[in-house]
Every structure is written in C-alpha cells, then in structure tokens.
Amino acid sequence: MRGVARIRSGRPILPSAILSASASLIAAVMALLSLYILLRGHNEPGGGFIGGLVGAGALVVLGFASGAERARRALRFHPIAIAGAGLVMALISGLPALLVGQPFLTHLWGEIPFEAGALKVGTTYLFDLGVYLVVLGSVAAFHLMFVED
C-alpha cells in the first residue's frame, strides 16, 4: 500500500485526490446525519451513542483527508472539553426533577404548541445530547491523538 507517509501535524495522511476534494462535503453530510440520528432516537432506532459515533466518523474523515489541524478547527473546542460539557449536560438534565420533588434524573416533559400540532420536548433530549457530546468528544480525542505525531 503506497502512501504510508511519515506523519506530520497538519499534513494529510493519505494523499488521495478524490478524498481531499470530497472530504469536506462528506464530513458535512455525516455531521448532519449524526444530528438526525440523535434527534430521532427516542422514537426510531438511533440515539445519542450512535449519533456521537457517526459524528466522530465525520471528524475522522476530515482528519484523514485534510489533516488533524483542520479537524480540530472544525471542532472549535478541545475534544476533552466537549466530552466534559456533555457530561455536565447529562447531569444538569436530571436536576429539574429535584426542583419539583422527584428523584434525580426523573425526566420532565412539556409541550410547545405549533400550528401543525404540539411539539413534545423533554429533558431526555438534553440527556441524549450530553451522551452524544461525550461520545463525540472522547472518540475525537482518541483519534486526533493518534493521527498527530
């Protein structure tokens, strides 16, 4: 397999023209897909874990094609910080229950009325988002570490 280049930060690992050209597009689509998977999880197959993995996959594609530096810029925050934020979010999602006298992590639901019907929102989405971010951040942290020198 030609192309086992010496790794240097910022340079692509696999100098494939097709990948470099299409990486940004692929990554964007994957990121969008990951959000979709996250949001549909409550009623259809999907959820936070899978969404996070797919999101991390987007980052991996970007990292392979354009280099770790580009992937980090896309994340904008430090991956460990993202994981930590996810953990905090998951914790916070359980707190409103305490305010109404329920045990910790009892999820509360409300409705936002729209023209087409009412949208049900609940603290589960916050929790799932937290899970998503933890998985995304952790896998991204691992991968970017290994991709750089």
Added chain:
Amino acid sequence: MTQTLDTSSPGAGGVSHATHGWFDAAYLVALVPLAVLGAILSLGPTVLGADSAAEWSMPWVPSLGIALSFRIDGFSFLFGTLIAGIGSLVAIYAAAYMKGDAHRGRFLLLIVLFMGAMLGAIFAADVILLFVFWELTSLLSFLLIGHKASDPAARRAAVQGLMVTVGGGLALMAGLLLMASIAGTTSLPGIIAAGPAIIASPLFVPALLLMLLGAFTKSAQVPFHFWLPGAMSAPTPASAFLHSATMVKLGVYLLIRFDPAFGDEAIWQTLLIGFGGATMLVAAVQALRVEAFKAVLAQTTIAALGTLTLLVGLTGPVAAVATVGFLLSHALYKAALFFAAGNAIHATGVDRLSQMGGLARSLPFTAGAAVIACLSMAGLPPFIGFIAKELLFEAKLDTGTTALIVLAVIVNAVLVAVAAVVALRPFFFGEQRPAQLKHGETVGLAAPPILLACIGAMLGLLPGLASNAFLTDAVSAAAGETIIVDLKLWHGLTPYLGLSVLAVTFGALIAWRWRSLNAALASRRMPTAIHAERLSDRAAAGVLNGGRALTARLQNGSLRKYAWVPLLAFALVIALALVSGGMALPPFDLTERPYLILIVAVLVAGSFVAATARSFLAVLIAIGLVGYALGVLFLKKGAPDLAFTQFAVETVFVVVAAAVLVRMPLQVLEPRVQGERRADAALALSIGVLGTLVALAMMGEPFDPRISDYFREVSLPEAFGRNVVNVVIVDFRALDTLGEIAVVALAALAAFGVMRGLRARRTIEPAAAQKPTAEEAGQ
C-alpha cells in the same frame, strides 16, 4: 533562621532581636486551641458537681447501634483542659520555634488537628468513636514525627511509631468489639456498667489482653516502649505535646476508664502492676544511660507512664487520687521541660547535655522555668510534684508490697538525679560552654515554659484551690465513686515523708556522680529494648520485601503474562461452573435460515484470519469483517439499535486502529516461540468453546419476560418514546448511562494525559528525515 548572637554584649540577648518583627501572624493559630479551651471551661458548671456530666449524642450507624456520642465528666474535663491549655501554649511555642521553617504552617495545622483528635478520644462515649480518634492520633503523630521528611532517622522513627501504635490499635479494636458484643452495646458507660457480665464471660481474658495490648503500645510500656525515644526526632513542640503531655497518656486514660469495671480482678492488678513496674525500672536505668537532653526527658516520660500504669493497678482511694494528681503534675512539668530543652538545643545547636553549659546568662527565662519544673519533677516542696509524689508513696504504702516501695524509692531517686542534672548542668555548670549561640529567647519561646512552671508552683502552694475546684470531681469520675480530695502541703511527719527524704538523698548522690555513672552504663548493652526494636524493624523490612517479590512476580512487564492470568482464571471458573452446575444444553436446531449460517461462516473465517494472518492490514480487515458480520446478524435477528451501534463502533474502531497501525511496519513481528504459540492457541480455543457452551446453556434456561414486557408496555405512555431501547437507556436506566459516559470521558482524559506524557518524552528523530516542523505545543 540562625541569627548570630553578639556574645560580647551579655544580656542584650534574644529579647532585643525579637522586638523587631514581634508580631507574627502564625501566633494567631493559638486562638483555635484557646477558643476550644474556653468552650471546655464554659462547660465547667455543668460538669463539676456531684456525679454530673455533659452529654451530646447523634445517631451514626443506627443499624449497629453506634452513635456519635460525647460525654464530658469530671475526669475528662480536667484532662481536656490540660490538653487544650497545653495545646495553646504549644501553638505559641511552635510558631516561635519554627520561624523560618518552610513547612511551619503545615506543622501548626497538624498540631491543631491532633489536639482535636485527642479531645475527641477522651470525650468519646462510644467505643467505635474512641477507636477512630485513637487511630487518628497515631496517624497525626506519624505525620508530626516525620515532619522533616528529608531526615532518614525521622522517617524511620515515624514509621516505627506508626507500626507499633497502629498494631496495638488493631488489638484494641478487637478487644473493644469483644467487650461490646458481651455487653450488648457499644456505648462506653454501658460497657463499663456491664463489667460483671464481661468478667463472667469466657471471652474476658482474651478481650482484656487485647485491650491491654492496645493501651500498652500507646503508652510505651515495656516491651513496646522503644518507639518513644525514637519519636524524639520530631520537632520539639511536637515532642512536648504528643510524647509527654497528651498522646502517650491516652493508653493510661483507657485504663483509668475501665478501672471501675475490672479493678478488683486479680489479673488486672497483676498485669498492670507487673508491666508498670517493669517499665519504671527499665526506663529509670535508661534515663541514666542516655546523653541527649530530649532522650533523657523521653526516658523519664516512660518511667512516669509506668508509674501511672502501676498506680491504676493499685486499689483504694489514695491510689485514685495519686493517679490523677500525678497525671496533672507530670503533664505540667514535662511539657515545661521539653520547652526548655527545645530552647537550649535551638540556641546551641547541639543536643547532648554534656556539650551544653552556662546557658543561664543568655536564656534566663528558660533557665528559670527549667529550674522550677525540675524542682517539681524531683518532688521537692512547695511544688505540685511534691504533693503528687507524697500521694504516690502513700498509695504504695497503703496497698502495695515492700518490693513496690523499694521500686518507687529507686525510681524517684533517679528522677531527682535527672532533675538535678537537667536543671543545673546545661544552664549553670557544665564544662563545655559553646562559643557562640545561634538563637536567643523570644517571647514566644520563653513564655510557655515559664507559664507552665508557674502553674505547677501555684498549684503546689495553694493545693486547696485545686482540690476544691476540680480534682475532687475528676477523681470521683475516674474512680466511679465519690472520693473527697484534700491536698495539703504538709501532712506532718509521716512515713512517706521519710521515704521522700530517702529518695532525695539517694538522688543527690547519683546526680553528683552522674558523669561517671552515665559513661559506665552507656558502655554496657541493655537486653530488653534491643530485641523488640529489632523485631519491629525486621517486620517492617519483611513486609516491604514481600511486597516487592509479589510485584516482581505479577507485574513483570510481559503482556502475554498479563493476559494469561485473567483468561486462564476465567476459563477455569467457567469450566467449573459447567461441570458442577450441570447446565443443560438446548436441543440443537440446525434448520436455521441458510443465509444466517452463511453469516456465521463468514464470522468464523474472519476470526481465523485475524488470529493467523501475517500482515497487520489483513488482521485489521478481518476484525472489521467479523464486526460487520455480527452487525448483520443483529439486524436479521431483530435488533436494529444494536446493529446500528455495532456498525458504527466497528467503523470507528477500524479507522482509529488504522491510524495507529499506519505507523508500524506492515509485517507482524512474532516474539513468541512455537511452544508459546501453541499454548496461547489452546487457551484461546478453550475459552471460545467454553464461552459458547455457557451461552448455549443460558439459552436453554426459560426466559423470564417480565422486565421486557414491563418496558414495552410502559415506554410509550409514561416515557413518550416508541424506541424502547433508547427509552431504557435515556430514561428508565438513565443513572447507569450517566455512569457509563462518565467512564468514557474519564478514559479519554486518562489516555490524553498518557499520550501527552509520551509525546513530551519522545526523542528527536534522526536528522535524515528531519525538517524543522512547527510541532504543536501540546494540545
């Protein structure tokens, strides 16, 4: 820290130096023990008075009947006042003594914490609570002895002290638990009240022996006394507080508490008198042998502890009064002497008595305090020490045998001698006078010893004050019966006065010939201490060596060995379960849909390739293949979420692994020999087979569908979700998920830290492929 004193201007000494930066914020630490002292004293009216006590309790472990209960009666009131009072003085002294020490703050904190632990121990009314504080004092003593961590002698002494006292603590816990189980309660007053029941029980002797082991190790009785002289490596303020006035008396305190319950038993009396007497004798001889100032004080402390133990063993009201009186007077003069010793050592930079001399001129206050304290130690009127000693002799004449009286006279004579030597030699006489003094007296250094010495004098001159104020209540509380204490300076021409005179004369003789006696004794070896000390050293070394050997065996760096141990254990356990449990295998149904058999065949082929391939790439692809086949299997068996997760995880894994493997040589390096490969193959195969058998056996068991039915029914109406799997993860079992993502985040953080450390340590690659890269500065 060392200020050279200008000896050409005598008397200009330390005080003028001190007025410069007189106020030191560290002195404020003394406010804490002073506040505690105030709090204790304010409880005085409640506590003093016939048979009353202050109590406070809070449930701690209700199911076991253990409570956080504290009780202050007359005796613990006195002891507590002593601890808090001396603690305040120690705090002031330590602030002055350790000026310039970088870790002074830590030391002061430990002193205050220690005082808290000590007070907790004597105020505790529940034996479990008492034990907790007991061990806390041992731990804090360890930290204080090893304060100067760079000194190997200090470290060794700290470890030795810890091992002895904690070992004793373990025995104490066993003894206390035995007694509590017989008495049916963990409350201390309850156990003492159940004394007859405990004595009648067959477990009495073992419980008693265990408890005494704990008390004797803490109070440095022979043969556990060797740790106390070693503890002199601690800074002097710690020695003054812990190893003379308070901590070592904790064992004696325990004995006093249990005396009302067991005091009439012959075994109690014999053991206490025996060990106490032996300690007194050994320590008295040792006190004459050693040369260093603090070592002499340490040996006399051991002798005093032996005396106290012996007194607790004696019966009768006089013995009770003598115990409390001696406890009080010893604490006062010993702490003062330690302060004086600290000043002398600090000033001259040497620690042997023979090397100091004529310090009275530059350390006048210290000399004064030392003289007063020594007079009290020698038991001369009109000091409290005299009254205490008279009581001692009276108690022994009352109930003891002639042997005890002779012992008492001898030991007292030695104390007189030591007092004379310690008071006179370094401060007034002494052949060697150090040419230049490093440090003079400051207010913080001089005030505490003077104050203590004066209190000792005052109590001696006005004994009625003490006995009316608190001693009566203290002794009554300690003895469990009302005893009126009537201390007087002059009792008339009594036999014990005669004994005092005898002891003083004898002591003066010894003091006169101290130099030659000291040299003669020092040259001969002492039998008792050496064996016990060597035993403890060998035990400590043995534990460490054992640990090292075990680590070398188990943590030898070979990945193969690390993997073998758990895998082999796993295989053995499973095999055992299968053989003994007799799990039934379900009927094997080979009429499965054909494409599923195809998928399973792909799985097996992939695993085989992964295990035997020669190239990393092939291995990686095979692993990915196995994962995807598994995902398809999940999908076909009706688990979409599981399949989804499996596909995603497998993809990410293959990609991340590829990123790592890209940098390795493409050929797999084989470090194992043929035999090892065969063994590994056998183990892997057996685990595979056993795992399969267990899985099949589990499937043969009838499946209990209650939980899945419940979730299926409740998921939509209560949790508003149709995807049961996700609802379970995010809602019903959200706490588990929270734990899982915490673990994931933590793993990422840990790996991040490791990678950063590795990257920082990697050496620069050879120049051939080198271009100056803008290496990212970490993350």
